[in-house]
Amino acid sequence: MTGKAPPAPKAPGVVVSMMGDWLGRLRSALREERPPSPPPPPSADGGRAATLIFTAVALAACLAVLLAERYAGIFHRHSIGWALLFAMAALGRFASFQAPPGRLLVILLGALISIRYMAWRTSTTLVYTTPLDAVGMVLLYVAECYAFAVHFLGMFGSLWPLDRPPMPLKGASDAYPSVDVFIPTYSEPVELVYRTVVAASQIRYPKDKLRVYVLDDGATAEKTASTGPGDPAWERRRALSGLTARLGAGYIARERNEHAKAGNINYALGRTSGDLILILDCDHVPTEDILENTVGYFQRDPKLGFVQSPHFLGNPSVIEKNLSHFSNSPRENDMFYNLIHRGLDSWNSSYFCGSAAVLNRKALTAIGGLSVDTVTEDVETSMRIHAHGYNSVYVRRPMICGLEPETWASFVVQKVRWAQGMAQIFVLKNPLFQKGVGLAQKLNYFNACFYWFFSFSRLFFFLAPILFLAFGMRIYHASSSQIVSYTLPHVLSVYVLMAFLYGRSRRLFLSEIYETTQMMVLAPALIAVLLRPRSPVFKITPKDQKVEKEALNTHGALPVFFILLVNLVALPLSLGKWFSHPLYRDVILIGSLWCAYNSFIAIMALGAFFERKEHRWGFRIRVREDVRLHVPALGREVYARMRDLSLNGATVQLKLPPDAAAAWAAAPGDAVELRSEQYGPRFSLHAAVKDRRARGAVLELGLQYMADRNSYKDVVRFTYGASRRWADVLRRRASGRLRTLFVDYLYFLYRGMKGVGVVLTHAARRLVSPPSRPPAPSREQTTTGAFVQ
């Protein structure tokens, strides 16, 4: 409490007037999130009291609905559930409800529907029949409780995402903190590292304050000791040390490969002295302004532990690629970086994601360097930084461009590491019991770990209807009428709320597909962690694997195919049960619909297992910007629209005036000069026409840069240097209109069935002509490789 005397009782008129004042203040606060003048320091006790009142009132609302419903007839029960659902769905369609208080109201409605369901589920449907039934019933109930908890924690995290702009540097440049850029590498191609080092060395920051280091774990003394020149480790050391020397960067290789990436960084920490550390994965190419946009936060908050920025990934994930779902739609990680992480930031719970983050050396020193107890050292480290009283900031502007794993195998390696690491934190360092971490931070970290157990609940949701339809196990004791009253509104509310919270950053059913494809892989990995929490070792995500030949990923597809099969078998069984058990027809109908839904999800997921060939090494990123082409044959510039770009070249569209069209055929091999200044400095890159396509009056030219060692830096700078370009790309992806659940469902069903069709065709072909042994994944040589040496 503040120690103020309790206010005297007010007359009703005064109370109304106070309410009006309060609402007015609330309105002004919402209109201007950041008031021009510093507000009076809020009282912590006052905030706590308001939180308690809010919680009490919200609980009272829930209680009011639940209590009234106890005495309501079936019509009322139907009405309450569906009225809440429709209210939530209708309000959520308004853009103005994306911000509080509307946003909070929609979330509260969703929470109320789910609480209502769980209250009913717990009090009414847990009926003991037989021991076997009871086991199934408890497992299903636990799975639902898990989903309920994750749903609620997700809602909490996403209450009001914070959107921070880049923070400009302040003061004279000699007062800027010094920055060390760490680029840890292990086995990635040298040319991949080269590109990143080239970009890092071009970051705009006072040169005396910036030092770039390649932390090479692929050529440690341990690796080179028993071999000699000519060995890959020796060659790697020679190449990387040479290129870093040439680019003015540092090269650090330690004695032994201890504690993987975290150990590598900790080793470097002891040999460097920058005030701040920018950590970049070796395939994460930074923009020029990454420090200009982030270091300002450290200048203003001495207790700032780290600033995290999004991972902008140029290529689609393997699942998006296989489903051909990557045109202008949000990518897999867009939801995390566009919404979830902003929500975490609002609770001071943003966490370090391993790369694209600037860390405060003081904070790292205070916690003794990066944590090494789990394979997700980044999350563990940020939790410890928070526990030591440091803050975190998440800047939404993408300032690196990286690559998604390009094969199913590398995708799995990455996901298994994340899942195992999070499970390790859950078991070894459960956030709920960490000292120094605030309540909201505990909940958010707990959610980050707990989420990864989805494979168990999802697996059981897939099998639950079969237990009833095929084996007659009674694991869900409810009549069809109750299901209509409680279960359906709850299930639909989860989807509606997901659409409301995340619909602009991810197609709804994409999450279903992701979780379905991963569940059978992650489940055994998680069990291994639960049995031996310290057993997992850090496995680096392979960065250079390519799909050389289109093929069905049998290893991944088989479990999902099995699930599809048992669900499909259960459907005719349910038909038999329909006639043999007339008393259970309502439950049989619901079980069958559940089975059908599971089958459709499995079909969608199966489509993701047909691995499609990657046609080019440097994946082209779709852009939309105005450029100019200087055509020597014409002796003048023509305006063009750049449609995509990569490190190797770009695609431009142009409409030649009649006289120019007559004078220049734009034949392959013709030299041109690509000039651009939309995102800052003026670029002028020499290129040659690689191919041309005429679409009516519009000419589309594929250009390949004619780069040499010196101009390569310009190509990298042009391609990766502008963070605003990546921000524009993300904005365009997220600006797609919201689709309804049904349309989204049909979309992915179509994609999935198309994928299954391809799978079946492929299988038929294999039956006719058995394949030769598929070539091992390999790397393609690129033009950039020539500049490494």
Place this chain on the structure above:
Amino acid sequence: MKNRVIFALILALLSRSWPAAAAPAPAQGPKTVKVGLDQFSKFKTVELKTISTSFPINFSIPDRWRPAGVRLSLHYVNSVTLIHQSSQLTVSLNGHPIGQTRLDPARPDGVLLIDVPAGRLSPGYNTLNFSVAQHYQDSCEQWDSPNLWTSLDLEGSFLEMTYFERSVPANLSKAVDFLFDAKAFPHGEVHVVVDIASADSVETAGALAAGLARRFGYKKVLFTASDAIVPGRDNVVVGPKEFAEAAAARAGLTLDVGGSVLQVSPLPVGRDAEGRSLTDPTRGLVVVSGKDAAEVRRSALTLGTMSIPVPGSARTEVSGVSLPETAPYAGSRLLQAGKDYSFKSLDFRTYTFRKVNPLATDIVFRLPNDYRIEPNKYMTLMLNFIYGPGMQAASSLTVSVNNEVARTIPLDKMAGDFITGYRLDLPTYLFKPGMNTLTFTSYLTPKGGDCEMILPDSYFMTLYDNSTLRFPGMTHFTRLPEIGLFMDDGFPYTRWRDGRECEIFIARADHGLLAAAFNVLGFMTQKCEHALFAARVRVGVPGAAGPAAPEKELIVIGGLDSLPPDFFDGAPLKLGKGSDSSHPAPGWGESPRFAAARQSGGIDPDDGLLMQFQSPAMRGRSTLLLTAVSDEKVVRLSRLLLLPALSAQMRGALVFVDLKAEADNKVTSVPARDGYWTGKLGRISALTYFLHVYPYTNYLLAALLLLLAGLLGTYVLVRIRRRRLAVAEGRDAGR
């Protein structure tokens, strides 16, 4: 004269135990009664299928009959495809064949007449068994061919029984069984002699009527009442010493009541010219008396409960009686929640299904009529059974609830099996409050081809009576008015099985109305299978004009002219004030809708009326009104309640019964327009009451709270947000 003296001496010797010497009325000749076989069965026709099957019928012979002979007239129709030489119908009585006939395809419609010797009949219950052996070809025949059938027309078949009436035993315990016999045919009749001016006597007579009705089991019993002994019927005199002695004296019997007394004697029918008492030996007089009201009640309760052959004399003096403790919802075959009941305790005996088409068997039990059947609960059956070898996998035991198939157990082991504790969970929504029937049907399918020899007797399945059932716990809470519940087991008057919550008012001090009250008491007693000893019968109309309405469940019996207009204030039909009435309006919606009308004219003089409505004395309590334009019609109405075919049609809040003639009786039931709840939900808090009565207000409150929570939450978030931004932007960095 000499012969008359000798005869009188012999009679005196025979009846030396009678309390007073009496001369019997002249002996009567044999009597004959003809009864349709459908009176002993729930079926009008029975079809006997397959190569061998049978159908039993049980009939009873009252103790007071000495059978002289029985003639059976059996009408049957057989299939025209049967083989005359090898198809036959056999009738057995108590296991002994008494007649048979070939089933002639040339004359498929036949009547079998059998004279049954009296010696074949057993006292009490007898079983007639009709069995057929029928074939449609000599070999390789299909045992269940549709060609194999014989139909018994029970409605067109008769038992014609000739009997002499026995004399009433001179032994009180035997005489009670003799007079109030559950085997009485076609129904029981009792005349109660009571002083209607005495409130105590009326109340005790009510308890006595309940006790006597219980003695009759399920046999309908008609009561009459007066203040004098009437000839030709069994009379029960109930009242204090003075009244009983005066009533006996008027009939020619000298009675000396020294204390709480029970006495039986042949019915005195007056005195002869010489002043000697004349008696009817085939009718009895039971005296239930004492020096004061308490002694009379003691005697009445003793008469209602005595069940062993004690006393062996015609008279007994009762010095004390106590009844067993009872509890709400306790009673015969009335199931309580959470308790295991063996089938045996529900009158089910180990039953064997034999041959290929055995008869079904069932368990009839009762659930409390205010049982609130809740969803997602299950009744549990634990079955113990055995079945024989050699049956096809299609053989099964089917369990049906109220004629709806609920579960099927496959009997699919070729070698047969013995199974204990086979658990079946039946959803409770299959059951209903009141009477329920659990039917077990076994389909035994023999293994083998058409030409293989089949031994039907080797196919069997036995269900043991140590199998159990259990109902889950549920609350007692139901909506009234619902006369159907009263007709089912007397609810809500029988919630306590001794009737302590029941009070019956007769509108006027009239013996006819009192008999109607006894009929209603007897009806409730037989429905709930427990004598309502604690129910009270009183004279008057409860309310402003009469005695204060007690806070109990009320039944009011009386003609319309004796009911004040105010009495109808809460009634569904306000007869006292211009006949306000509600007419169900079909087609106005799914639930019953009503059109209100104010009409003149009252009710049809030939109609009886039952109405149920909330008691003016207490919320949740009920008043049931039996009325008609006159008291005589009310008495007739009370008798019609006892006809199962009519009472089964009575439901809702209002029932009109056409009283003209039994054959034309028509029942019109009207559903309740307004209702009230009764039951035991426990104490209801103000919050509960508010939520129950004003749900919409609560929804509005919830919506407002939700809105408020949204605003408050926003306020909290804004504060947190400001703090976060201030720290990050260095405006509050010191904090």
